[in-house]
Amino acid sequence: MADEKLQKIRIWDLPVRLFHWSLVVLMVVSYFTGRWGGEWMKFHFWSGYAILTLLLFRIAWGFVGSTTARFSNFVKGPAAAFGHLREMFGKGPHDAGHNPVGGAMVVVLILAVLAQVAAGMFSADTDLGTVNGPLANLIADKTVDKMTAFHKYWFNVLLVLVALHVLAAFVYLAWKRQNLIGAMVTGSKRADQVVAPGQPLPVLKFASGRLAISLLIVCAAVVYFIVRLGG
Template sequence: MQEGGRNNTVRVWDLPTRFFHWALVLCVAGLFLTAYLPGSQIEWHARLGYAVLALLLFRLAWGVVGGRWSRFASFLYAPSSVVNYLRGRAHPDHLIGHNPLGAASVLAMLLALLAQVATGLVGDDEIAFTGPLNRFVPTDLGLAATWFHKDVGQWILVALVALHVLAILYYLWARKDNLVGPMVHGDKRVARPAASSRDDAVVRVVALLLLALSSAAVYGLVTL
C-alpha cells in the first residue's frame, strides 16, 4: 500500500503532452532572456515566438485527439464542478488530470501566449522589429499591438507563470501532491482505479505528424 492509499498507477500525461510542456517552458524562458539580455537578440526572440506558435497549434489539436487526460474535454469544467471543488467536494477526476483551478490556469496561459504571439506577428516597434504580418494591418493597429505586447501582455504572462509556480509549491508542501513528477515521467499514483491516457507508438507518430503540420503552418504564415 502506497502512502495515502495511492496504490493505483495511471498514465496521466502522454509523451507528446510532456514534450509540449517542457518545450514551451524552455521557449518562454528563452523569450524573456532574448527580450532583456544586452545586445540585439530580436531575431532569436522572433524565432522562439514562431516556435511557441507551432507548439500552441499542436496543443490545440492535441487537446482534441491526444491522450485521455490531455483532451480539453477532460478539464473543461462546469461552474458547479468548480464550486464543489473549492468547497472540498472534489470529483475523483479532479485528483488525476487538471483540477478546476489548474484547468483555469492552463487555459489562461494558452490564451495569454496566443495573444503575445498574435501581437508579435502584427506589431511594429519602429526600431528593430516589424512583425511578418504587420503589412496586413493598419499602422495604428500595429502600434497598439506592440504596446500590448511590451507593456501589458508580457506582464500578464509573468503573473500567470508566477501563480502557476506558487500553485505547484502549494500542492507539494501543503497537500503532499507532486505535480511536477507526472509531467516528467507521465505516471501518477491515485487512490482509485482510473483510465490511463493512451501513450503508445501510434500516438507518438500521430503527435509527430501534428507537430510537423503545425510547424509547416507557422512557416507558411510568417513567409506570406
C-alpha cells in the first residue's frame, strides 16, 4: 500500500507544461514591456505574437494532443463540477488531469488571453500614430480606440482570473495536500491522488513530440500571415 501511495503517474506531457510556463513568462514580459512603452513596444508585440502562437497551439493540442490535454477529457457539465466540489469535502478529489472545475477555468483563461491578444492586434495610439498594432490600419480609428481601451481594461480582468487560478492551486496544496503546481512542473502526480484506493489507474495516451513541433510550426506560420494581413 505504501508503495502504491508513492507511485508516481505521468499526467502532463511536455508540450502542455512548456505551454503553461512559457505563457506565464510571456504574460509578465507583455505586461512590463507594455507599461514601459517606447522602444519596449517592439518586445511587447513579439511577446504578443508568441502568446498567440502558443494559444493556437494549445487549442489544436486540445483536439489532437495527449489524453489529459484534450478538451474532451476535462470540459464537463455543471453536474461533474458540483460532483467535484462534493469530492473536495470528502476523501478526494482524484483526478488524472484537470478536474471539472479547473477544466472550465482553463477554457476561460485560454479565451480570456486570446481576447487580450486579439484586441492588441487592433490597438494603437491614434493620436501619436507611433505604436500601431499590426492590424490597426484595417479598421476605423474609432474602433481602434475601442479596441485599445478594451486591451487596457481587459488586463485587469485577466489579473483577477489568474489570481483565482493561482489561489485555487494553493488551496489544493494547503487543504488537500495536493501539489498541482509541482505536477505542472514535473508532469507527474502521486497515484493515490489520481485514483481512489482500489480503483484501476487510468490509461493515458501521450501524443508524439514530432506532432507537437509540427503543430507549433504551423501555428507560428498562421500568426505570421495574420500579422502580415495588416501590410
